Amino acid sequence: xxxxxxxxxxxxxxxxxxxxxxxxxxxIFSKNTMAWYRQAPGKQREFVALLTxxxxxxxxxxxxxxxxxxxxxxxLYLQMNSLIPEDTAVxxxxxxxxxxxxxxxxxxxVSS
Numbered sequence: 537x538x539x540x541x542x543x544x545x546x547x548x549x550x551x552x553x554x555x556x557x558x559x560x561x562x563x564i565f566s567k568n569t570m571a572w573y574r575q576a577p578g579k580q581r582e583f584v585a586l587l588t589x590x591x592x593x594x595x596x597x598x599x600x601x602x603x604x605x606x607x608x609x610x611x612l613y614l615q616m617n618s619l620i621p622e623d624t625a626v627x628x629x630x631x632x633x634x635x636x637x638x639x640x641x642x643x644x645x646v647s648s
Contacts, residue, residue: 539560539639540629542557547647548619548644549647551618555613555614555616556644558639560612565612570587570612571583571584571586571629571632572584572585572605572612574627575628581628584603587612593605602617602618603615614627622646624647627643
């Protein structure tokens with residue numbers, strides 16, 4: 537079964553940038569529509585961005601213009617710029633169907 541491992545989170549000041557990475561136990565990124573999700577404290581997990589197998593992207597309105605999703609042969613990425621405190625959450629990757637086991641996620645904290 538596919539195992540997903542997110543990394544790259546941390547503490548950043550408002551206006552800062554981070555790049556998250558998602559690694560998998562199999563070569564799955566170019567064959568699936570992959571997505572980033574996030575879950576803030578006390579809230580449900582929400583969609584952030586997706587990247588289809590043929591390169592189409594969809595970005596949530598709340599992060600559009602600030603976040604970029606990309607991939608290479610081995611990893612999925614989320615470039616996050618102009619971070620705001622409302623971006624504080626645990627970030628996860630999964631395919632759009634969300635039927636693979638969730639990884640542990642990576643914590644992003646935006647605070648001065």
